[in-house]
Amino acid sequence: MLERARDHGIRVEQASAEDLPYGDNIFDAVFFITVGGYVDLPAALAEAKRVLTPDGTLVVGMLDWNTPVGAERRASHADSPYFAGISFRSSADMVAALQTA
Numbered sequence: 001m002l003e004r005a006r007d008h009g010i011r012v013e014q015a016s017a018e019d020l021p022y023g024d025n026i027f028d029a030v031f032f033i034t035v036g037g038y039v040d041l042p043a044a045l046a047e048a049k050r051v052l053t054p055d056g057t058l059v060v061g062m063l064d065w066n067t068p069v070g071a072e073r074r075a076s077h078a079d080s081p082y083f084a085g086i087s088f089r090s091s092a093d094m095v096a097a098l099q100t101a
Contacts, residue, residue: 017044022051033061036094037086045101060098066090 005012017039030048065088
């Protein structure tokens, strides 16, 4: 994916969500798309907050694992290495994490 983005002229960097290589208050937006189950959520949200400008926007996209669609996805991919070690979170989990970030 990184190479495909570079091929389209997009500057990309690979980094840990829990330790972003950027200064404080520099981004107007941070996109947190389908990563909540793969990171230390409190640490990643704290980093997102740190790099956002005071009026910045955090965009969160996720699949709520407690919905019928989430349950079906979990069942159909139970043996997938992609889900190994994932934390299956609900929308309520994400809201609680955002409120404490």
